[in-house]
Amino acid sequence: MNQSSPPEEPSTELLDDVAGAVGAEVTLLGRLPGGANGGAVRVQLAGSTDAVLKAVPRAHPGHLDETLRAQRVVEHMRGRGYPTPAWLGAGATATHVWHLTDFVDAAPAAELTPSLVEQLMEIVELQAGQGSEPYDHWSYAWRAATGVEPAVAGPEFSETPEQARLRRSIARLSGYSDAVSTLVERLRLACADVPAPREAPDMVHADLSTPGNVLVRDGAVVAVVDIGNAGSGTRAIDLTTLVWYSFQDPLLDDVRRRLWTKVLDLVGGEGAAVLTAAHVLHMLEVPVREGRRDGVPGVVERGHRALDELRALRSSRAWR
Secondary structure: OOOOOOOOOOOHHHHHHHHHHHOOOEEEEEEOOOOOOOOOEEEEEOOOOEEEEEEEEOOOOOHHHHHHHHHHHHHHHHOOOOOOOOEEEEEEOOOEEEEEEEOOOOEEOOOOOHHHHHHHHHHHHOOOOOOOOOOEHHHHHHHHHHOOOHHHHOOOOOOOHHHHHHHHHHHOHHHOOHHHHHHHHHHHHHHOOOOOOOOOOEEEOOOOOOOOOEEEEOOEEEEEOOOOOOEEEOOHHHHHHHHHHHOOOHHHHHHHHHHHHHHHHHHHHHHHHHHHHHHHHHHHHHHHHHOOHHHHHHHHHHHHHHHHHHHHHHHHOOOO
16 A cells, blocks of 8 residues: 655645635745644735645545535634634635634644643533534444444435545455454444434534644643544544543553543443444554554554453443
C-alpha cells in the first residue's frame, strides 16, 4: 500500500479563491504543526490579523456541503461557549475544499495529562443536547462495529461518502494478518446482537485526538480544532476517543477509569462495547491502509487491552 503523502502547499488559485471570499489579500506565512489529515497553514489577511487555512483535495460532489455543515456546527457551538475558533469563510476550487478560521496563539498538546483529560471532559459536557445537524455518528459507529450494511440496517440510516469508504476498508481488515483477524473477530463478538442505537441529541466532535486537535497554553485547553467532521450522536463517542489515548501513559490509568465510567453511564455496557469496537477498528484501519506495518502491533495490543478493561468494568458494576 502507498504511504500517505505530505500535505501540499496551497496553490495560487486556492489563495485567490480564499481572498475573493473574505475580501482581503491572503499572504502565506507557513505551515502549522500537526494537521496530519491535510495540514493547516498560517496566513495573514491584509489589514487584519492572522488566520488558519486548511484545504483538502475535493473528494466527492458533496464535499463542500459537508464543510458548510461543519461551519454551522461551529457557529452553533460557539454560541454555547464551546472553545473552538470562529470560521471566517469556507469554499472550494475545482480541486480543493477549504475553510479559514481565527488563529489561536497556542500550541498542540504534546501529550495527555490528567489535568488535560479533566478539562476535556468538561468541554465534552458542553456538547450535551447540542446536536444541530443530521449527521449521525452514533448509528455509523454501530454499523462500523457490527459490520451491518446500510441496506440491512434500514432506510433510516444514511452515511457520507467518507463513512462508506471507511466502512468498506474496515470490512477488509481481517485479511491483513492472523493477529488482526483475531482482534476483529473479538470486536465483532463484543457487539453481536446489540440493537441499533436510538437517536441521540448531543453534538459530536468525532476527532478529539491529541496532540493535533487540542490547543493548550500554560497547561490550559484554549481551543478544540479540526471540527470538520462534527455532527450529532452521543458525546460518549468523544469520551471513548480520550479513553483510547489515555492508554499511552500509566499516569492516566486513574482518569481513564473515570472516562470509562462516564461512557458506561451515558450509553450502557452494550453501547460502550459498540463505541470501543468502532474506535479500535478505525485505529486499525489507518496503519493498515497506509502500509505502516510497524504501527499495527501496538494498535492490536491496545485494542485487546481496551476490551479487557471494559469487560472487567461491566462485570464489576450493573452495566449490561
